[in-house]
Amino acid sequence: MDTTLSIRTLLFVLLVNLGFIASVTAKNTLYVTAKKGLIVRDQPSLRGKHLGKFPYGNEITVLERTEKIISIISNGEQLKGEWVKVSPIGVPFSLKQNLQEEYYVFSAFLSEKAFFQKDFVPSEEFRLTAIDETKTSENSNTSFAYVENSYYERRQEIQVLRDAYQEEFSRLTEISTPSLKNVRKVVKLEIEHCAEYCKTDVYYWLVTYDRRWVSLPKLENNMADLSTSKLAYRFTNNTSVIQLISYKESLVDYKNGEYAEGNIRRVYSDENSKLFWDGFRLVEDIWLTMEGN
Numbered sequence: 635m636d637t638t639l640s641i642r643t644l645l646f647v648l649l650v651n652l653g654f655i656a657s658v659t660a661k662n663t664l665y666v667t668a669k670k671g672l673i674v675r676d677q678p679s680l681r682g683k684h685l686g687k688f689p690y691g692n693e694i695t696v697l698e699r700t701e702k703i704i705s706i707i708s709n710g711e712q713l714k715g716e717w718v719k720v721s722p723i724g725v726p727f728s729l730k731q732n733l734q735e736e737y738y739v740f741s742a743f744l745s746e747k748a749f750f751q752k753d754f755v756p757s758e759e760f761r762l763t764a765i766d767e768t769k770t771s772e773n774s775n776t777s778f779a780y781v782e783n784s785y786y787e788r789r790q791e792i793q794v795l796r797d798a799y800q801e802e803f804s805r806l807t808e809i810s811t812p813s814l815k816n817v818r819k820v821v822k823l824e825i826e827h828c829a830e831y832c833k834t835d836v837y838y839w840l841v842t843y844d845r846r847w848v849s850l851p852k853l854e855n856n857m858a859d860l861s862t863s864k865l866a867y868r869f870t871n872n873t874s875v876i877q878l879i880s881y882k883e884s885l886v887d888y889k890n891g892e893y894a895e896g897n898i899r900r901v902y903s904d905e906n907s908k909l910f911w912d913g914f915r916l917v918e919d920i921w922l923t924m925e926g927n
Contacts, residue, residue: 668743678717715742754807798827813871815913876909
């Protein structure tokens with residue numbers, strides 16, 4: 635009886651200690667949960683050289699489990715995990731001076747859940763100008779508006795249709811300090827045109843720390859019908875991947891019936907494709923086939 639009990643106890647302890655690493659397998663895509671960043675070392679040991687940190691939410695791939703299990707105290711909580719060999723999907727700037735073949739991190743700060751960034755908010759640095767009448771010819775319906783900074787420096791020229799342009803419904807928003815490498819801001823401009831039907835042209839730019847504006851492919855959404863699929867780019871805490879998603883909308887309060895921002899919600903979201911950013915340019919884009927509307 636004592637022997638049986640000891641074996642059962644041993645098996646229980648073994649399962650408890652292995653349970654926390656059950657989901658960490660080779661080739662898993664995982665995300666960093668450490669709010670202050672996850673320390674990266676050149677060896678699977680606390681004595682390994684400190685190479686830098688993967689930022690919170692950074693996407694990485696587990697290449698190999700070492701089964702070197704350790705326990706630490708973090709914010710008063712005991713955490714158990716193992717050292718895992720990982721491959722970064724987009725190397726953070728903090729590792730640029732320590733590039734090498736092997737990176738090791740502590741698995742207790744990894745999760746299968748992706749962490750998404752804050753939403754776009756009205757831009758305080760940039761604004762959309764009115765139509766520049768000096769560049770509009772009498773015989774043309776085409777004109778131009780501009781994205782400019784607080785010093786009235788024009789950064790982007792936008793072509794609009796003078797008779798259909800709805801300036802009051804156009805919006806300029808931004809995400810500050812995104813996770814994308816070498817990107818200071820993501821700027822988004824929604825230009826609405828209403829002729830036979832209303833559509834919105836959606837522009838996105840990556841504003842880099844060296845003052846370049848890198849354009850993403852323009853999106854066009856039909857705003858007349860809630861049941862129509864719409865497109866948007868989604869920026870996660872990944873340092874090199876931009877997702878193209880499709881979504882539909884519904885009214886929050888059907889009795890109200892008002893097609894207004896506060897009365898609309900997204901009812902689903904599907905990833906259609908990805909853009910890849912290397913810190914200086916879009917190096918590759920993969921456009922997957924979109925099915926249905």
